Amino acid sequence: MYIVEALREAIREEMRRDETVFCIGEDIGIEGGFGGAFTVTLDLWKEFGHERILDTPISELGLTGVAVGAALMGMRPIADVQYCDFLFCAMDQLVNEAAKMRYMSGGKLKVPMVMRAPVGATTRGAQHAQSVESYFVHVPGLKVACPSTAYDAKGLLKTAIRDDNPVLFFEHKLLYGSRGVRKEKGGLDVQGEVPDEEYLIPFGVADVKREGKDVTVIATLKMVYEAMAAAEILNKEGISIEVIDPRTLVPLDKEAILKSVQKTGKLVIAHEDNLTGGWGGEIAAIVADEGFNYLDAPIKRVCAPDTPVPFAPVMEKFYVPDAEDIIKAIREIVK
Amino acid sequence: MAIPKEKLVWMYEKMVEIRKFEERIHYLFLQGQMPGTIHLYPGQEAVATGVCANLNKDDVIASTHRPHGHALAKGVSLRSAMAELFAKTTGCCKAKGGSMHMGDMDVGAIPAIAIVGGGIPVATGAALAFKMKRTKQVAVSFFGDGAANEGAFHEALNMGAIWSLPIVYVCENNLYGASTHVSKVMKIKDIAIRASSYGMEGKVVDGNDVISVYEAVHEAVSKARDGKGPTLVECKTYRRGGHSRTDGNIYRDKEEEKEWLAKDPIPRMKEYLIGKGILTEAQGKEIEEKKEMEIDDAVEFAKSSPSPKPEDALEDVFA
Numbered sequence: 001m002y003i004v005e006a007l008r009e010a011i012r013e014e015m016r017r018d019e020t021v022f023c024i025g026e027d028i029g030i031e032g033g034f035g036g037a038f039t040v041t042l043d044l045w046k047e048f049g050h051e052r053i054l055d056t057p058i059s060e061l062g063l064t065g066v067a068v069g070a071a072l073m074g075m076r077p078i079a080d081v082q083y084c085d086f087l088f089c090a091m092d093q094l095v096n097e098a099a100k101m102r103y104m105s106g107g108k109l110k111v112p113m114v115m116r117a118p119v120g121a122t123t124r125g126a127q128h129a130q131s132v133e134s135y136f137v138h139v140p141g142l143k144v145a146c147p148s149t150a151y152d153a154k155g156l157l158k159t160a161i162r163d164d165n166p167v168l169f170f171e172h173k174l175l176y177g178s179r180g181v182r183k184e185k186g187g188l189d190v191q192g193e194v195p196d197e198e199y200l201i202p203f204g205v206a207d208v209k210r211e212g213k214d215v216t217v218i219a220t221l222k223m224v225y226e227a228m229a230a231a232e233i234l235n236k237e238g239i240s241i242e243v244i245d246p247r248t249l250v251p252l253d254k255e256a257i258l259k260s261v262q263k264t265g266k267l268v269i270a271h272e273d274n275l276t277g278g279w280g281g282e283i284a285a286i287v288a289d290e291g292f293n294y295l296d297a298p299i300k301r302v303c304a305p306d307t308p309v310p311f312a313p314v315m316e317k318f319y320v321p322d323a324e325d326i327i328k329a330i331r332e333i334v335k
Numbered sequence: 336m337a338i339p340k341e342k343l344v345w346m347y348e349k350m351v352e353i354r355k356f357e358e359r360i361h362y363l364f365l366q367g368q369m370p371g372t373i374h375l376y377p378g379q380e381a382v383a384t385g386v387c388a389n390l391n392k393d394d395v396i397a398s399t400h401r402p403h404g405h406a407l408a409k410g411v412s413l414r415s416a417m418a419e420l421f422a423k424t425t426g427c428c429k430a431k432g433g434s435m436h437m438g439d440m441d442v443g444a445i446p447a448i449a450i451v452g453g454g455i456p457v458a459t460g461a462a463l464a465f466k467m468k469r470t471k472q473v474a475v476s477f478f479g480d481g482a483a484n485e486g487a488f489h490e491a492l493n494m495g496a497i498w499s500l501p502i503v504y505v506c507e508n509n510l511y512g513a514s515t516h517v518s519k520v521m522k523i524k525d526i527a528i529r530a531s532s533y534g535m536e537g538k539v540v541d542g543n544d545v546i547s548v549y550e551a552v553h554e555a556v557s558k559a560r561d562g563k564g565p566t567l568v569e570c571k572t573y574r575r576g577g578h579s580r581t582d583g584n585i586y587r588d589k590e591e592e593k594e595w596l597a598k599d600p601i602p603r604m605k606e607y608l609i610g611k612g613i614l615t616e617a618q619g620k621e622i623e624e625k626k627e628m629e630i631d632d633a634v635e636f637a638k639s640s641p642s643p644k645p646e647d648a649l650e651d652v653f654a
Contacts, residue, residue, distance in 0.1 A: 022467065051467060057497070062456045062490025069460020069474075072445065073395070075467060077460075092487070096450050097457060104436040105446040106429025107651030140652050164654035 001194040002177025006150035007040045007116075010157035011078060013198070015048055018076065021161055022052040024063055025080035025116075029053030037082035038118055038171075039178045064090035064115065068097050068166075071113040076161060084117035084132045084170065091135075098166040099141030112164045114157075119146075120173045120222060120272060121309045121320050122184060129309035129316075131273035133220070136168045137249045137282065143203060144249040146170040148224040150177075150192040152247055155201030163203070172221040188225055204251035208260070212242035215330050216260040216267050218283055219243060223270040223302075229323035230330065239334055249279055257283065258291045265296035268329050270321060275303040297333035302326050336550055340613050346388050346545050347604050347614070348622050350380040353404045354601055355626045356413065357576075359634065360403070360420060364580060369420055371433045376404035378543075378575035381600035382507050383408035385548025385570075386475055389556045395443040395461050396475045397454035400435045402447035405477050410442035417633035423640035430643045431651060451512075452478060452485030455504070459491040462502035462565075473559045474502045481512025483526045489533075492567065496533040499564035503555040506569045507542060513578045514586045530567035542570025543600040546607070573598070 001009075015021045027033050028041040029050050035042025045053040056063040060081055067077040081087055087094065094115065101109050121129040136142050143165055147153040153171070160167040174187045209224055210231050219227040224245050231241035242260050246253055261267050267287055269280035280301040287299060302321045310316055357375045364373055376383070387396065387408035398405040406416055411427055419426025420434055427439040428446055438446035445461070448454035458476035465472040482488055483506055495502050506526050510517050523529070530537025540551040548570055555566035573595035577584050584592070608614035614622075 020468075057490070057493055059490035059494065061487055062459070062494055065453070065456020065487060065491065066460035066463055066494060069397075069457035069462075070464040070467075071460070072440075072457070073461045073464035073468075075464045092450055092453060093456065097448060097453055101446065102654060103651050104428060104432040105438070105440070105651075106426070106431040108428075108440060109446065110654040112654075143653075 001150045002191050003147070003150045003153045003171065004038060004040050004176045004178050006154035006194050007157055007171065008042065008044065009194070010154045010161070011041065012044060012047070014158055014161045015052065020074060021076045021078065022054060023078045023080070024054045024056060024067055026056055026058055026082060028080065029055050034182055036080060038173065038176050039182050040116070060086045060089035061093060064093035065097065067113045067115070068093055068101070068111055071111045072101065072109055076112045078114045078116060078161060080116040082118070083128045084119045085127050085130050087115070087117055087132060094136070094142065094166070094168070095139050099139045103141060110164045111166045114160045114167045114169050116169045116171065118173045118176075119170050121316055122173050122186065123311065123313055123316055125311050126308035131271065133168070133170055133249055133271070134273050134277060134279045137279045141166065142250065143167045144170070145203065145247065146220045146249065147247060148172070148175065148221050148245055149190065150194050152201060152207065152245070154194055155199055156203070156247060159200045159203055162200070170221065174222055188222070190225065201247065203248040204253050206244050206246045206253035206256040208242065208256070209245050210241065210243040212240035212264070214240045214264055214266065215242065215334060216257070216264045217241055217243050217270060217326065218246060218257060218267070219270040220245060220249070221272065223272060223321065226321065226323045227270055227326055230326040233323065233327060234330060239330065241330070254286060254290070257287065258294070261287055261291045262294040265294055266333050267295065268300045268302060268326060268333070270302040270326055272304055272320060274306050275301060276306050278303050300329040300333060302329050336553065338546065338549065342388060343608060343613060346384050346549065347608055348626070349384045349408055350545060350601050350604065351622055352413070352626045352629070353380045353383065353407050355630055356407060356416070357403060359630050361576070363634070370422055371420070372580055373434050374401040374579045375576045376401055378595070378599070379507055379509060379572045380404055381545035381548050381604070382505065382542045382570045382572055383477070385545040386477070386503075386505055386552045388549050389552050390443070390473065390475065392443055394473045394475065395445055395458070396477060397445045397458035397461070398438065398447035398477050399451070399454060399479060399482070400447070400449040401479070402435065402437045406437045406439070406444050406447070409444040411437065411439045411444050413629055413633035414636045415439060417637040418640050421637040421640070422642065423637055424643050425636070425640040452482040452487035454478065455482065455487050455491040459495045459500060459502060462495065462500035463498065465501050466498070471560055472501065473556050476502060476504050478506060479512065480506065480508040480510065480517050480526060483529065484520060492530070492533045492535060492565070495565040496535045499562065501559040501562065502565045503552060503559055504565060504567045505552070506567065507572055508569055509572050509574045510591075511574065511578070511587070525569060527567055527569035535565055535567055537567040537569065539569050539571065542572030543598045543603065545600055545604050
């Protein structure tokens with residue numbers, strides 16, 4: 001199953017299970033349309049109708065606030081934006097309202113909403129290319145999920161929908177596996193096994209995507225595949241890489257990370273977001289504090305440079321971190 | 336329309352309650368007995384009251400940084416409101432919110448949203464939930480003239496209109512966004528005409544006449560409840576006090592001030608009720624004394640309530 005299908009299945013199952021769950025976004029239910037920008041909600045309107053697959057005007061701030069209000073009244077909206085870059089239009093509602101209503105009410109309210117958004121550079125230009133997880137990792141009151149496989153996507157999305165808190169749910173454009181007219185050039189083929197029986201993946205549980213003993217690499221989304229490719233190459237040289245996918249950045253499975261660093265003594269963190277202020281720094285700080293004695297080498301971060309995403313494919317390739325960059329970082333700390 | 340006597344008296348009492356509450360808070364605040372900030376409501380009581388007199392307990396309101404009047408009109412108790420301002424755990428938000436987030440969902444008052452315009456999409460979402468759940472509940476979004484220039488206002492009203500949501504948008508035009516007069520920031524005189532941009536009905540109401548507010552909103556609420564969609568009701572009113580605690584209104588035109596302060600909604604309503612033989616002078620006095628006592632009680636309650644433990648700050652982030 002491709003990730004788009006896994007996500008669609010998660011939405012479908014949760015909407016069948018709980019009538020308070022509904023989708024709200026732009027172009028998500030239009031008959032003959034794409035089913036959202038990347039086909040995740042394709043044809044869901046046929047089963048659930050246009051009230052539960054609710055198309056909005058181009059009003060990201062408004063639709064996010066509407067999701068907050070509906071969630072306060074007991075609905076469970078799955079809102080989405082077509083590109084994560086548009087979340088900035090909605091920042092007030094995500095940061096000042098969704099994240100804080102519970103706290104400001106003294107714990108009496110809850111905001112059980114999901115906001116889905118595609119991330120990643122795809123030669124569309126700087127405003128349709130960002131990775132924005134870090135902005136939301138920083139906000140108390142928001143949870144952040146970022147699955148890299150179909151199995152993780154379905155299990156995490158179901159958990160997100162059932163969570164009584166606002167969840168930012170990030171999906172990578174090049175991992176979707178969308179086909180037909182919405183096929184992404186440069187997309188990875190990451191079909192995976194998804195069980196028929198119902199399953200949920202809890203938040204705060206990292207997944208060891210590859211066991212190893214020499215270096216710990218923390219990676220999310222597309223960087224997981226870059227890390228795995230790097231691991232394959234280095235394995236032939238006798239360097240054993242452990243790849244850990246946190247799957248959720250908030251809550252973060254700190255224990256899994258520390259346990260791995262205790263074993264390997266070396267840490268590399270890889271994300272597609274810009275270096276400065278990226279969540280990689282947060283993990284580095286945690287390990288430098290709580291795992292200081294485990295470290296045999298400086299902590300390395302493999303991230304995009306501090307620039308907007310350029311258009312020209314050669315520049316974008318330079319910008320987006322890849323297996324080569326990970327290998328380079330690992331060589332610096334493995335002597 | 337024929338408004339039942341009990342309703343008229345209720346509205347008068349509620350306006351007196353709000354006025355006295357705000358006056359007491361102002362005093363306590365200037366005495367240094369209360370932390371935080373305050374944005375007071377005196378002069379605008381007829382809006383909160385005339386609107387909320389039309390609402391059931393399970394209808395909801397979304398309010399602003401100036402929420403005390405709305406909260407009390409919707410049924411938040413004097414005690415829990417006062418305790419919140421005194422930062423006590425018995426406050427409506429367990430001392431986690433403060434003045435600008437006053438509210439209590441038990442009586443349908445969403446803890447207020449202090450970002451100007453921030454509550455308008457939220458109220459719209461509440462109305463969407465009511466429509467989807469097929470309840471007959473109505474949402475009311477309170478906001479000021481300043482908020483009518485926020486993007487959130489436009490996005491929310493547009494969605495309220497296209498989906499025919501059970502919501503009433505109540506704009507309290509008190510002529511000032513903090514210190515800025517509306518004429519500086521809008522070419523139009525009546526915000527209500529913006530309703531037509533969304534294919535929505537807009538009404539202008541004397542916001543200092545609680546009966547006019549009541550009647551206009553009565554129609555809008557019925558329409559919303561019947562599934563016939565939203566209305567934008569613009570209430571023309573005025574702040575008797577400053578924007579917030581230390582504002583001396585130096586920027587306001589003195590003639591304008593004089594004209595508006597003479598249109599105090601409370602003596603106006605009192606005069607009306609006495610004129611109609613619904614209230615006597617003596618009964619009017621009784622109401623004032625009763626409210627003073629209730630507020631004394633609320634202050635006593637707040638002062639003797641426990642303060643939160645500092646570590647309570649770590650709770651209630653996630654459900």
